Amino acid sequence: MDKPLTQSEIDTWKVPVPGGSVLLAPADRLAQWARRNSMWSLTFGLSCCAIEMMAAAAARNDLDRFGIFFRATPRQADVMIVAGWISVKMAPFIKTLYDQMPEPKYVIAMGGCASAGGPYRDSITVVKGADQFIPVDVYVYGCPPRPENLINGIIKLQDLITSEHALTRRGQPLPPRTPIVIGGE
Amino acid sequence: MTSGILRSRRPIRAAEVGLGISITVAIIAIASAIPHLPWQLLKPLTSFVARYPLLNALANAAMVANFVALQCLGFIWLERKFAGWMQARVGPMHVGWKGLLQTVADAVKLLLKEDIVPTDADKPLFALAPYLVFVPSLLTFMVLPFTSAWVGYDLPLGALFVLSISTTSILGVFAAGWGSNNKYSLLGGVRAIAQLLSYDVPLILVMLSVVMLSGTMSLTGIVTQQEKLWNIAAHPLLMIPAFLIFLICTLAEVNRAPFDLPEAESELVSGFHTEYSGMRFAFFFLAEFANNFFSAGLAVTLFFGGWLGAGLPAAVWFTLKTLCVIFLMMWIRWTLPRLRIDQMMSFCWKVLVPASMALICAAAIAGVSH
Numbered sequence: 144m145d146k147p148l149t150q151s152e153i154d155t156w157k158v159p160v161p162g163g164s165v166l167l168a169p170a171d172r173l174a175q176w177a178r179r180n181s182m183w184s185l186t187f188g189l190s191c192c193a194i195e196m197m198a199a200a201a202a203r204n205d206l207d208r209f210g211i212f213f214r215a216t217p218r219q220a221d222v223m224i225v226a227g228w229i230s231v232k233m234a235p236f237i238k239t240l241y242d243q244m245p246e247p248k249y250v251i252a253m254g255g256c257a258s259a260g261g262p263y264r265d266s267i268t269v270v271k272g273a274d275q276f277i278p279v280d281v282y283v284y285g286c287p288p289r290p291e292n293l294i295n296g297i298i299k300l301q302d303l304i305t306s307e308h309a310l311t312r313r314g315q316p317l318p319p320r321t322p323i324v325i326g327g328e
Numbered sequence: 329m330t331s332g333i334l335r336s337r338r339p340i341r342a343a344e345v346g347l348g349i350s351i352t353v354a355i356i357a358i359a360s361a362i363p364h365l366p367w368q369l370l371k372p373l374t375s376f377v378a379r380y381p382l383l384n385a386l387a388n389a390a391m392v393a394n395f396v397a398l399q400c401l402g403f404i405w406l407e408r409k410f411a412g413w414m415q416a417r418v419g420p421m422h423v424g425w426k427g428l429l430q431t432v433a434d435a436v437k438l439l440l441k442e443d444i445v446p447t448d449a450d451k452p453l454f455a456l457a458p459y460l461v462f463v464p465s466l467l468t469f470m471v472l473p474f475t476s477a478w479v480g481y482d483l484p485l486g487a488l489f490v491l492s493i494s495t496t497s498i499l500g501v502f503a504a505g506w507g508s509n510n511k512y513s514l515l516g517g518v519r520a521i522a523q524l525l526s527y528d529v530p531l532i533l534v535m536l537s538v539v540m541l542s543g544t545m546s547l548t549g550i551v552t553q554q555e556k557l558w559n560i561a562a563h564p565l566l567m568i569p570a571f572l573i574f575l576i577c578t579l580a581e582v583n584r585a586p587f588d589l590p591e592a593e594s595e596l597v598s599g600f601h602t603e604y605s606g607m608r609f610a611f612f613f614l615a616e617f618a619n620n621f622f623s624a625g626l627a628v629t630l631f632f633g634g635w636l637g638a639g640l641p642a643a644v645w646f647t648l649k650t651l652c653v654i655f656l657m658m659w660i661r662w663t664l665p666r667l668r669i670d671q672m673m674s675f676c677w678k679v680l681v682p683a684s685m686a687l688i689c690a691a692a693i694a695g696v697s698h
């Protein structure tokens with residue numbers, strides 16, 4: 144699902160050579176393509192939503208079709224799917240895991256609890272959403288969201304990756320991303 | 329839009345499986361031909377290169393590295409497809425035709441990932457470890473005979489070279505486990521050493537029995553002496569158990585289920601490469617798949633007559649036979665659960681080692697009566 148190119152964008156890739164000009168597709172596109180097609184996710188589930196996440200990876204829905212498979216260590220993961228409610232005790236560990244992931248990293252908040260506290264919003268032991276302490280890219284609504292909904296969120300995340308600048312200079316901060324909300328009108 | 333996503337929900341068709349297998353054969357055949365082709369086309373260059381031993385060696389090394397990298401592309405894709413089929417899934421589908429470019433995407437992404445070195449890590453050791461693991465697995469390919477002509481370097485002591493070189497990768501594994509300064513890495517590294525060292529013993533003994541029967545240690549020599557009959561058919565009573573022991577040992581050597589204890593996710597996060605990200609991790613991955621291909625190729629060389637076969641070109645025969653062994657290994661991997669560490673060790677020392685000792689005695693008797 145590539146976004147259509149504008150003429151000015153194409154013009155920036157033109158490199159003059161004797162007798163005309165050639166288009167050099169930027170390495171940016173290649174990086175975006177690789178990143179969106181190979182999102183390894185962290186093996187990590189918190190509660191009921193995790194069951195639905197496992198279902199999304201299993202026979203019927205098969206996340207491996209999109210190149211997503213679960214890695215056990217945060218060092219090799221690209222996407223963190225926060226699946227389930229986050230207790231106050233668990234939050235620091237999630238933050239540590241997030242910090243241990245190498246850039247570029249993305250977070251999907253799956254379900255009402257990870258998005259905003261869900262049915263436990265009034266409880267004193269449940270954090271009111273993952274975005275209280277880590278940046279979230281996609282909120283997937285539902286209690287629990289169906290696997291199709293999660294896949295929808297993943298496809299939207301792929302679009303997000305396509306629309307951002309993939310390569311930055313060393314030491315330069317990555318540009319901020321605007322989160323996407325799936326469902327829940 | 330969900331209906332479109334879920335369209336692929338149907339039983340696996342035999343045709344699809346066949347298609348997958350033939351694509352992989354094609355990929356591996358092309359991969360094995362590519363390093364070969366330039367030699368025919370660039371005759372003047374080759375004669376120039378052949379004049380200088382150092383250049384020649386470098387060219388050979390480049391060919392081998394080329395082959396290993398290309399073969400991994402096909403192999404990893406096949407493994408994921410196969411895992412999918414075993415679990416009633418379809419595997420990678422959306423990157424390239426039937427997911428063929430999946431591994432390319434993974435590799436590019438790993439290249440562009442942040443390269444993390446933990447603060448407390450032993451930095452030189454941490455940086456060196458992936459290469460210490462990768463280089464031995466690359467070196468073993470130097471003596472693997474794809475055909476009688478295409479073998480990097482036909483050592484007279486090929487079998488010994490293979491065993492000694494592949495054992496040195498243990499050093500890299502331990503460097504990774506120790507250098508990461510992480511308890512899971514260290515435990516994984518220690519387990520890996522225990523496993524690799526113990527399973528090396530029956531492996532060596534089994535290879536010794538094959539060598540005793542063939543009367544040569546050169547891998548090409550072992551194949552040419554199977555001209556009349558493959559080893560496994562020539563001495564079935566001896567060679568079938570030998571092949572089984574060999575298969576079990578190689579499964580343990582390449583850390584595949586049911587012997588994937590060094591990287592048991594449920595206990596050790598990811599074993600010795602827990603702290604590795606990006607390209608350094610890719611080297612571990614590459615080494616694992618290269619080892620896997622190599623041990624399948626070695627099994628073919630020792631027991632199934634290497635490149636020998638009628639009709640098809642020799643390299644294709646070798647690739648086909650190797651693929652069969654690889655399929656056997658994948659089948660085992662995706663079927664069996666993981667063993668416990670004590671079961672694994674006692675199985676090796678109480679069953680495999682005595683059995684391979686008995687095989688050596690039998691091979692000696694068979695060799696004498698020959």
Ligand code: SF4
Nearest residue numbers: 191192227254255256
């Ligand atoms: S959103 Fe619903 S299903 Fe998901 S973790 Fe919360 S309560 Fe459980």
